[in-house]
Amino acid sequence: MQLGVIGLGRMGRIVADRALDAGHEVVAFDVDAEAVAAVADAGADPAGSLADFVEQLGTEKRIWLMVPAGDAIDAALADLEPHLDDEDVVVDGGNSHFEDSTRRAETTPAAYLDCGTSGGPASAEAGFSLMIGGPEWAYDELTPVFDAVATGPAGHARMGPAGSGHYVKMVHNGVEYALMEAYGEGFELLSDGRYDLDLESVARTWNNGAVIRSWLLELCEEAFAEEGSDLGTVADRVEGGSTGTWTVQEALSQEVPVPLIYTALAERFGSRAANGRFARRLANRLRYGFGRHEVARSE
Ligand SMILES: NC(=O)C1=CN([C@@H]2O[C@H](COP(=O)(O)OP(=O)(O)OC[C@H]3O[C@@H](n4cnc5c(N)ncnc54)[C@H](O)[C@@H]3O)[C@@H](O)[C@H]2O)C=CC1
Numbered sequence: 001m002q003l004g005v006i007g008l009g010r011m012g013r014i015v016a017d018r019a020l021d022a023g024h025e026v027v028a029f030d031v032d033a034e035a036v037a038a039v040a041d042a043g044a045d046p047a048g049s050l051a052d053f054v055e056q057l058g059t060e061k062r063i064w065l066m067v068p069a070g071d072a073i074d075a076a077l078a079d080l081e082p083h084l085d086d087e088d089v090v091v092d093g094g095n096s097h098f099e100d101s102t103r104r105a106e107t108t109p110a111a112y113l114d115c116g117t118s119g120g121p122a123s124a125e126a127g128f129s130l131m132i133g134g135p136e137w138a139y140d141e142l143t144p145v146f147d148a149v150a151t152g153p154a155g156h157a158r159m160g161p162a163g164s165g166h167y168v169k170m171v172h173n174g175v176e177y178a179l180m181e182a183y184g185e186g187f188e189l190l191s192d193g194r195y196d197l198d199l200e201s202v203a204r205t206w207n208n209g210a211v212i213r214s215w216l217l218e219l220c221e222e223a224f225a226e227e228g229s230d231l232g233t234v235a236d237r238v239e240g241g242s243t244g245t246w247t248v249q250e251a252l253s254q255e256v257p258v259p260l261i262y263t264a265l266a267e268r269f270g271s272r273a274a275n276g277r278f279a280r281r282l283a284n285r286l287r288y289g290f291g292r293h294e295v296a297r298s299e
């Protein structure tokens with residue numbers, strides 16, 4: 001199949017490479033000319049502009065967008081729109097908000113598939129997990145490409161109608177936050193607790209047969225191996241947060257309690273306070289107010 005890929009960064013390049021490896025023809029475009037040149041070296045047909053891109057695709061276009069979520073998707077769709085019709089298929093493989101995806105599915109002239117993509121750049125060799133929403137015929141049509149980009153046929157599925165793919169990926173990311181927080185708390189107790197432990201060894205042991213083994217735990221093992229048990233110079237600051245915020249907002253609107261996901265998100269926000277958490281500093285001062293407990297002060 002001929003596949004057009006727009007966005008050749010960390011994730012889009014993997015989509016292009018895996019499609020090429022499976023024997024598909026790839027037409028590739030990115031606003032970064034160097035990224036286009038690099039994927040051309042790998043066997044893709046380079047497009048120097050969006051006009052060149054759509055011209056090379058011809059009729060019955062199959063297009064995979066892998067650009068940052070938000071304005072970049074709308075900008076790419078606005079440029080593509082005059083060239084699309086209802087026989088074409090557009091896949092958004094980024095972390096878009098599911099409500100943006102349902103809106104785009106209604107307004108895009110082509111069939112629109114919202115595709116939650118999990119695995120990250122580390123899954124270049126193994127393939128991704130793909131959670132897809134949108135019309136069944138379009139999902140069936142793109143299945144050979146999904147087989148190639150995912151771990152295989154078991155690595156992708158149609159979740160339901162428009163929006164459902166990105167909805168499932170949003171919740172996936174909420175779970176990701178909570179799991180990271182749970183591992184973080186456990187290792188913090190081990191790090192600060194009674195025994196002088198080699199945390200790489202703990203993680204390796206857990207990864208071999210323990211109930212809590214997982215890929216995230218393998219990444220913990222890798223982090224301790226590379227940074228040391230004390231995590232060396234790794235800062236107490238966690239970026240990101242958009243998909244976790246959406247998960248919590250959606251849980252509130254559905255009145256579903258998600259305290260673990262909320263706590264993990266709040267910990268991230270708390271990690272970014274410039275001078276330590278204001279709330280913790282106030283609690284420190286209040287203990288003096290009611291109990292005359294000594295106030296710990298920074299230098
Ligand atoms: N990095 C990760 O671990 C994961 C990322 N995602 C999602 O995948 C999407 C892409 O992420 P990354 O590849 O990590 O980002 P990236 O920043 O590495 O790459 C984005 C690419 O899109 C290009 N681009 C931006 N606007 C464009 C436009 N209008 N036309 C053509 N090219 C354009 C940029 O030049 C860049 O090469 C995002 O929505 C992200 O949230 C999803 C799962 C995992």
Ligand SMILES: O=C(CO)[C@H](O)[C@H](O)COP(=O)(O)O
Binds near residue numbers: 095117176241244
């Ligand atoms: O989707 C992903 C993994 O599944 C991306 O890595 C995403 O960036 C993670 O979310 P955050 O940036 O909020 O940590």
